[in-house]
Amino acid sequence: MEKNKSETGFSSDAKKEPRRVVFVTKKTSAKVVGDPGPQLMTYPHLLIREAIAFQVLVIAMVLVALFWDAPLEQLANPLLTPNPAKAPWYFLGLQELLHFFPPFVAGILIPTLVVIALVVIPYFNVNIEGEPIWARRPSQNLSIVLVTVFILLAFLAVFHAWTIFVPTAVVAALLLFSYTVRHGREGWLNALAT
Structure with a gap:
């Protein structure tokens, strides 16, 4: 039997042949076959626990803020630049990299390699069986x-x-x-x- 253009030659067993990109054709089903195991509804089981955890975290942060003062400095003076001048918090990582590496490496090479690594991560072999x-x-x-x-x-x-x-x-x-x-x-x- 010949395959038409909408059929693929891949096996449908994802545990034997893992695929990162799957083409669902007219003759194949995207439905996962098998026992999903024990399940719980997201609401109320998960959402109520998350709400409780959120409230506990907020209460803890409020108590910490009430009992311990933040280490503030003097009022900002536009005529006096602090030494060393610190970048905003979202650039502190790059500023610290500049202390140890040349500008090209710290500002271009390392961030580019980090982005490439994040793009490549899904293509690595994963633990499909879920074995510890x-x-x-x-x-x-x-x-x-x-x-x-x-x-x-x-x-x-x-x-x-x-x-x-x-x-x-x-x-x-x-x-x-x-x-x-x-x-x-x-x-x-x-x-x-x-």
């Missing part, structure tokens, strides 16, 4: 974690930065404890082993 990163090679992942922890501890020992490490370790231990409570005593060990 830790589930692929648990022994390799465990060795990466141990080497990273060893390097971090060596860095902290050399520069006497224990005041930074202790609060971070406490927060990590609390997170690990909460995960263990939720998933059982060996929950996180089983997650690493599978």
